[in-house]
Amino acid sequence: MxxxxxxxxxxxxxxxxxxxxxxxxxxxxxxxxxxxxxxxxxxxxxxxxxxxxxxxxxxxxxxxxxxxxxxxxxxxxxxxxxxxxxxxxxxxxxxxxxxxxxxxxxxxxxxxxxxxxxxxxxxxxxxxxxxxxxxxxxxxxxxxxxxxxxxxxxxxxxxxxxxxxxxxxxxxxxxxxxxxxxxxxxxxxxxxxxKRDHRRLGKELDLYSISEEVGPGLILWHPKGAMIRVIAEDFSRQAHLKAGYEWVFSPHLGRAHLWETSGHLEFYQESMYAPMDVDGEHYYPKPMNCPFHIKIFQSHMRSYRDLPRRYAEYGTVYRYELSGALHGLTRVRGFTQDDAHIFCRPDQVEEEIGRALEFSLYVLRSFGLSDFTAYLSTRPEKYVGAVEDWERATAALERAVQTHGLPYQVDEGGGAFYGPKIDLKVYDALGREWQLSTIQFDFNLPERFGLEYVGEDNQAHRPYMVHRALMGSIERFLGVLIEHYAGAFPLWLAPVQAMIIPITDKHVPYAEQVCEQLKAAGLRVELDLNRDRMQGKIRRAQLQKIPYMLIIGNKEQEAGAVAVRTRSGEDLGPIAVGAFIERATEEVKRNV
The missing domain is CATH 3.30.980.10 (Threonyl-trna Synthetase; Chain A, domain 2)
Known part of the structure; x- marks a missing residue:
């Protein structure tokens, strides 16, 4: 550009x-x-x-x-x-x-x-x-x-x-x-x-692959990559529940009429996959989750007392991307959004935007991302909705950014036709900027679907609708994390937290006991039974970026201990098994 x-x-x-x-x-x-x-x-x-x-x-x-x-x-x-x-x-x-x-x-x-x-x-x-x-x-x-x-x-x-x-x-x-x-x-x-390229590290660390037979832009998660994803998703899911979000699930495809109502077939069809015929009707793989969450909201009449409703989902979507634009995990054709939609009254907007931004910052910081810039996009020349709604929404977004002390830039007229938004961009360990979280107002879909709630005056009112993607897509987010950490994940995210290395075969029975103790404590460990020399086993574990190597020889076996080394090469010496478990579990609790 x-x-x-x-x-x-x-x-x-x-x-x-x-x-x-x-x-x-x-x-x-x-x-x-x-x-x-x-x-x-x-x-x-x-x-x-x-x-x-x-x-x-x-x-x-x-x-x-x-x-x-x-x-x-x-x-x-x-x-x-x-x-x-x-x-x-x-x-x-x-x-x-x-x-x-x-x-x-x-x-x-x-x-x-x-x-x-x-x-x-x-x-x-x-x-x-x-x-x-x-x-x-x-x-x-x-x-x-x-x-x-x-x-x-x-x-x-x-x-x-x-x-x-x-x-x-x-x-x-x-x-x-x-x-x-x-x-x-x-x-x-x-x-x-x-060195940090997630495509290279994904292969070296055996995290994921892309098969031409399956299709370009479609990710196959291997056990270690899937473990990182499970840990990340579980953490975020529990955080959502504590923050007052309700978890929902939606199907992978929907009838053509749904996408006609939402406007996707009119404005977004080039990025959608071809329909399939089901009982004489066209069904499309979903490019977005929004219409499904709207239908959940519409499943029965809502009162002003029912609001706000915060629906969250790990929803897998499918969008057509040109093959030349595909790039590892960061540009794919099938991906999972950590999607949320907030339906609220106009008087709740200020608090809900503040909550959404604070929650997004909390989750991203928990993953070790802490340097942010916000971009506020305002009303364009062509727009839908009332000017006063745009002004209220834009003011709420700007005050939320200011309240949290974030540096921000205003993109005058840069909003989508259906609402203003905040894009939260994060800087990784190399200072590169990545777009992750978005908080986006939508004055279009509530009109197209005729969303309503019964107000205190017993009359029908139109709710505000806010799209909120926190990680953006889980695939892209994990690609960013791989590069941010250069594959050396903190202990709580590491797919294998410790490698147990017996020096000789006679140390294997004790090593197996240690392995079971650590697993019983909830740690993710592997036992290297290869016949390589000890230094070769240590080197292999370091190349796999495993946080801890637990070496077992005669002294360790006699003392009920393990000799601890880190992936950076630091030798921590012998530590009792119970003490190591206490150290590692405390480290996991602190998300480090």
């Missing part, structure tokens, strides 16, 4: 480097054709049509030439040109000529009309020998670029203007920062992110 020059402090730097790189590539390939080269998050890219394929070795040569150009301290000169001048200037550049034709008709570089043709400004930026179509802005001169603060990262294929019917170009990506220290920090985060 293109960067924003008003908000991004790196925009001018990265935009300028894209031009410097294009000059360097054309020095290597004078007959080359250039397309576009915008700044993007963390860096920049440029698309080229070249006489041969680039190789990783070429990147080093391009970087060398870029540093020579930077050292020339060349000013960036801006000028406005007519369409005729631009066509003459780029006469040998077919992609630029296509852009010029679009600009002359009021379109931008992506072909989208921006203005009337007569008001379109065609401009260029020039430094040294290189001139490019560009609106800018750029740095004042190349000398403002730290030659040690950038690096070319990769080469990829890219269709011209993203259309597979167009020629395929070569896209060179680079990253750029103000200095080498910032670059080194970024490269470290990149390497750390690779």
């Amino acid at each position: 293109p960067a924003d020059p008003q908000r991004d402090p790196y925009y001018r730097l990265r935009h300028s480097l894209a031009h410097v790189m294009a000059q360097a590539v054309l020095e290597l390939f004078p007959e080359g054709k250039i397309a576009i080269g915008p700044p993007v998050e963390h860096g920049f890219y440029y698309d080229f049509d070249l006489p041969r394929s680039l190789t990783p070795d070429d990147l080093g040569e391009i970087e060398t030439r870029m540093r020579r150009i930077i050292g020339g301290n060349h000013p960036f000169h801006y000028r406005v040109v007519s369409a005729a001048e631009a066509r003459e200037l780029f006469a040998d550049q077919p992609y630029k000529l296509e852009l010029i034709a679009g600009l002359a008709s009021g379109a931008d570089e992506y072909g989208e009309v921006q203005a009337e043709a007569e008001t379109t400004v065609i401009s260029t930026y020039k430094h040294d020998t290189f001139e490019d179509l560009c609106r800018g802005p750029h740095l004042e001169h190349t000398g403002q670029i730290d030659p040690a603060g950038f690096k070319l990262m990769s080469i990829a294929g890219a269709y011209w203007r993203g259309n597979e019917q167009n020629p395929q170009l070569q896209r060179v990506y680079g990253t750029a920062w103000h200095n080498q220290s910032e670059l080194d920090q970024y490269l470290w985060r990149l390497e750390e992110a690779k």
Whole structure:
């Protein structure tokens, strides 16, 4: 996604480097054709049509030439040109000529009309020998670029203007920062992110898999991954019950009429799977749980005394995603939402929003996520519902965020047509932002389904409806947790909490007794009966990121103890079995 020059402090730097790189590539390939080269998050890219394929070795040569150009301290000169001048200037550049034709008709570089043709400004930026179509802005001169603060990262294929019917170009990506220290920090985060990639760790730790025979985007949870999921779900379920939510269950599909009433068949059908025929009627796999919770609410008439109702469910939904968008656990086609819907009176809105936000923060913090930013999206130009309802709901959302002291940003007009919302985004151990919780008002579905309750005045009233997803989807949430902890889960979440390692076969009977004692205390333990040497067993347990290794030899057997080591390599020495059980169970209680 293109960067924003008003908000991004790196925009001018990265935009300028894209031009410097294009000059360097054309020095290597004078007959080359250039397309576009915008700044993007963390860096920049440029698309080229070249006489041969680039190789990783070429990147080093391009970087060398870029540093020579930077050292020339060349000013960036801006000028406005007519369409005729631009066509003459780029006469040998077919992609630029296509852009010029679009600009002359009021379109931008992506072909989208921006203005009337007569008001379109065609401009260029020039430094040294290189001139490019560009609106800018750029740095004042190349000398403002730290030659040690950038690096070319990769080469990829890219269709011209993203259309597979167009020629395929070569896209060179680079990253750029103000200095080498910032670059080194970024490269470290990149390497750390690779180590933490949940797809890699999911395989190494035997947590889950995706089978092409089953289908892309459909998750098979293995025993260890399923155990983490069970623990997380059980914790959250009990927390919901204590917080006054009622647990419900709903089917995996519903009749077409339900989705017509909800509007999904009108507005969301492209993301829904094809219907199946049941007794001559169409049934659709559900993309959302909302209509089912509404029907539960409507199962009998509600009084104002019955409100609020808070329904919660782990509801599995199915949404069509393009195969290119699928990504491990974080972008799938079948996933389970920890979904909740709150039905309340207008006078209850303030308290319910505050409760929902406080509850969301409590659960996320319990999983070790504590750094948040809230995004408040307000009424768009096109909306349903009364303005006063929007204002009341938006004010309640904003006060809740302020009350909890959360940093937040307001996205004016960024709400859905059916209601304002708070998106709660969390930062993981590497400082990456993930969207998890959402608290979303809905003024649309209560109208479409004709929701009512009997008020104190004995008249029918429309309840407020609030969607609340806490983890978002359980699959995505666990993907985030895997990366946040780099697979080294805290003891309470670890699928295997301790590995018992007898040094020789004669220690196995005692090891089996210890194993039973720990299991009886509710701990999740395994016994390594492999014939490997002790150090090999310890190393294997560490690679599996098991929190504790309990080693048993002659001394431990005689003392009724275990020699305790941690996955980080710390040697805690011999500890009596009962004392270890007390230590571990206390650690579990503290969610650490």
